[in-house]
Amino acid sequence: MQHFIEFRNVSFRYREDHPWVLKNVSFHIGSNEWLAIIGHNGSGKSTIAKLMNGLLLPQTGEIFVDGMPVNENTIWDVRKTVGMVFQNPDNQFVGTTVRDDVAFGMENHGLPREVMLKRIEESLQAVGMSEYERHEPHRLSGGQKQRVAIASVLAVSPELIILDEATAMLDPRGRREIMETIREVQRKRSLSLITITHDLNEVTQADRVIVMNEGETWMEGVPRDIFAQKDALQDIGLDTPFVTKLAAELSGAGLAMQREPLNHQELLEDLWTLHSKM
Amino acid sequence: MDITFQDVSYIYQPNSPFEFRALEDISFHIPSGSFVAVIGHTGSGKSTLIQHLNGLVRPTNGEVIVGSHSMKAGEKTKDLKDLREKVGVVFQYPEHQLFEENVEKDIGFGPLNFGVKEEEIKRRTREAIQAVQLPEELLDRSPFDLSGGQMRRVAIAGVLAMSPDVLVLDEPTAGLDPRGQREIMEMFHRLHKEKRLTTVLVTHSMEDALRYADHVIILNHGKKFMEGQPKEVFVNEKELREVQLDVPEVIQFLNKLEQRLGKKVPYHGQTITQLAKELAAVVKGREAHE
Ligand SMILES: Nc1ncnc2c1ncn2[C@@H]1O[C@H](COP(=O)(O)OP(=O)(O)OP(=O)(O)O)[C@@H](O)[C@H]1O
Ligand SMILES: Nc1ncnc2c1ncn2[C@@H]1O[C@H](COP(=O)(O)OP(=O)(O)OP(=O)(O)O)[C@@H](O)[C@H]1O
Ligand SMILES: [Mg+2]
Numbered sequence: 001m002q003h004f005i006e007f008r009n010v011s012f013r014y015r016e017d018h019p020w021v022l023k024n025v026s027f028h029i030g031s032n033e034w035l036a037i038i039g040h041n042g043s044g045k046s047t048i049a050k051l052m053n054g055l056l057l058p059q060t061g062e063i064f065v066d067g068m069p070v071n072e073n074t075i076w077d078v079r080k081t082v083g084m085v086f087q088n089p090d091n092q093f094v095g096t097t098v099r100d101d102v103a104f105g106m107e108n109h110g111l112p113r114e115v116m117l118k119r120i121e122e123s124l125q126a127v128g129m130s131e132y133e134r135h136e137p138h139r140l141s142g143g144q145k146q147r148v149a150i151a152s153v154l155a156v157s158p159e160l161i162i163l164d165e166a167t168a169m170l171d172p173r174g175r176r177e178i179m180e181t182i183r184e185v186q187r188k189r190s191l192s193l194i195t196i197t198h199d200l201n202e203v204t205q206a207d208r209v210i211v212m213n214e215g216e217t218w219m220e221g222v223p224r225d226i227f228a229q230k231d232a233l234q235d236i237g238l239d240t241p242f243v244t245k246l247a248a249e250l251s252g253a254g255l256a257m258q259r260e261p262l263n264h265q266e267l268l269e270d271l272w273t274l275h276s277k278m
Numbered sequence: 279m280d281i282t283f284q285d286v287s288y289i290y291q292p293n294s295p296f297e298f299r300a301l302e303d304i305s306f307h308i309p310s311g312s313f314v315a316v317i318g319h320t321g322s323g324k325s326t327l328i329q330h331l332n333g334l335v336r337p338t339n340g341e342v343i344v345g346s347h348s349m350k351a352g353e354k355t356k357d358l359k360d361l362r363e364k365v366g367v368v369f370q371y372p373e374h375q376l377f378e379e380n381v382e383k384d385i386g387f388g389p390l391n392f393g394v395k396e397e398e399i400k401r402r403t404r405e406a407i408q409a410v411q412l413p414e415e416l417l418d419r420s421p422f423d424l425s426g427g428q429m430r431r432v433a434i435a436g437v438l439a440m441s442p443d444v445l446v447l448d449e450p451t452a453g454l455d456p457r458g459q460r461e462i463m464e465m466f467h468r469l470h471k472e473k474r475l476t477t478v479l480v481t482h483s484m485e486d487a488l489r490y491a492d493h494v495i496i497l498n499h500g501k502k503f504m505e506g507q508p509k510e511v512f513v514n515e516k517e518l519r520e521v522q523l524d525v526p527e528v529i530q531f532l533n534k535l536e537q538r539l540g541k542k543v544p545y546h547g548q549t550i551t552q553l554a555k556e557l558a559a560v561v562k563g564r565e566a567h568e
């Protein structure tokens with residue numbers, strides 16, 4: 001697999017008199033892969049995101065985006081490749097209306113007007129905000145702001161999208177719908193996706209997970225293997241999804257589970273199989 | 279403190295082309311000491327509603343009464359400072375309530391403003407940072423040089439340090455890590471009981487609403503859609519769907535189980551361990567026969 005993003009021995013601290021917040025971090029993400037990054041508060045997740053599009057530069061180590069080393073000279077090309085949404089989009093809004101805001105990102109990419117118009121419509125539709133296109137982004141509800149910020153990134157259609165708790169203010173259903181929209185894009189074209197989240201159910205759907213702990217990569221693997229580490233995850237401030245917990249309790253109650261179920265569907269299948277054998 | 283909404287409507291930017299009706303004819307009563315969850319889809323009016331509680335916005339129509347304070351359209355609210363001392367609000371985005379040069383001053387800002395003595399402020403600050411589990415070495419850091427979850431903790435600590443009678447929480451666990459989400463909700467619940475607070479929680483977590491609230495108010499497009507006890511409200515999967523909400527995950531799962539295995543395991547507030555025992559019995563075909 002071709003590496004779309006690579007971190008090579010990256011260390012970072014915000015100031016010389018501050019502690020290191022990333023310590024020798026190495027990982028990569030492939031084209032069209034969905035990587036979830038989880039970890040306790042302050043473990044370094046957002047710092048990783050900011051390093052990826054050159055908002056911050058590391059003191060040691062190297063970062064590559066689509067083959068380009070991230071530095072002062074490549075920053076503008078890197079930013080065209082990487083679309084990023086943070087939890088609080090207030091600082092990201094530039095337009096005076098929702099519509100302008102979505103248009104703004106595309107203007108730097110020199111897209112023809114018809115394409116722009118079409119994409120504005122499509123991306124606002126995709127996040128359920130078409131009705132609000134004339135509203136001021138700052139005068140929206142918390143969740144509406146997040147939806148618009150995501151629409152703006154979708155419209156630009158970058159090769160990598162980083163969502164840093166970008167759906168934290170949405171209800172579970174809203175979150176699922178937005179993630180479904182993005183997966184739909186991923187099915188149509190090559191898109192690398194990094195989600196930074198505390199939502200464990202969302203993490204179960206990722207291709208791969210990196211667990212951060214105190215500035216270090218603590219574990220890397222597929223969701224099933226990660227969530228098998230129940231006690232260890234609890235120790236570092238994390239947890240496992242409802243289904244994983246229930247499955248563990250069911251084993252405790254004398255039902256031997258064949259695998260680590262990750263969602264309702266899998267657990268129900270397992271229960272059905274056990275039931276029909278009884 | 280008792281809280282009453284009487285036919286409250288709220289319009290943003292009235293009489294302008296941008297006029298927007300965010301709340302419409304809302305009435306309800308919350309007796310002192312209740313723990314109320316306010317839920318509803320994106321943009322349903324939750325944050326607008328709770329901003330009435332400390333007089334940040336005044337109703338366009340109708341009346342809001344909090345304890346002895348009344349807020350009405352067109353009338354200046356008396357004793358606003360006293361109201362703000364008693365009603366502590368944790369906003370949806372912590373950035374909106376942080377502004378001091380360092381974390382310690384930020385947490386102490388509320389009490390200082392209300393004339394609390396320095397010694398007492400120090401004591402409350404220490405207590406608050408313990409309650410939110412913020413490392414002490416962050417106290418002299420700028421509140422903006424923190425991670426998202428750390429900022430959230432500072433914002434919560436600042437409200438705790440005010441020692442309010444009414445605690446208003448707008449998505450207080452967004453941005454907290456899973457352990458933090460659990461522990462901080464437990465902390466609010468403990469405080470609520472120990473200090474007999476009145477607590478209003480806006481949340482997207484149906485689990486938290488189910489576990490902590492004794493009353494739930496559901497908003498839909500600015501109107502009150504439903505209210506009642508969590509256990510009654512949350513079994514209504516179909517009705518909640520209509521207003522784009524999910525029932526708590528455990529109830530979703532039990533409903534699917536009924537479809538898949540044809541076995542009904544009712545939800546009655548059991549722990550996950552209890553639930554597993556009941557499920558195991560059902561799967562093994564040894565459930566108590568009805
Ligand atoms: N602008 C800044 N200046 C100084 N230190 C910072 C700054 N931003 C973050 N930090 C510190 O760097 C560490 C890592 O922060 P980061 O924001 O990467 O954490 P995170 O994993 O995203 O946490 P959260 O889950 O709370 O968002 C934290 O200890 C934080 O206090
Ligand atoms: N300052 C404002 N000016 C104009 N309209 C606003 C303003 N703030 C919110 N609104 C609108 O009022 C409605 C209610 O917003 P509110 O913030 O109360 O929703 P909410 O239920 O808290 O949503 P969320 O779950 O997304 O935070 C929304 O449709 C929003 O667009
Ligand atoms: Mg972060």
Ligand SMILES: [Mg+2]
Nearest residue numbers: 141142325370
């Ligand atoms: Mg809100």
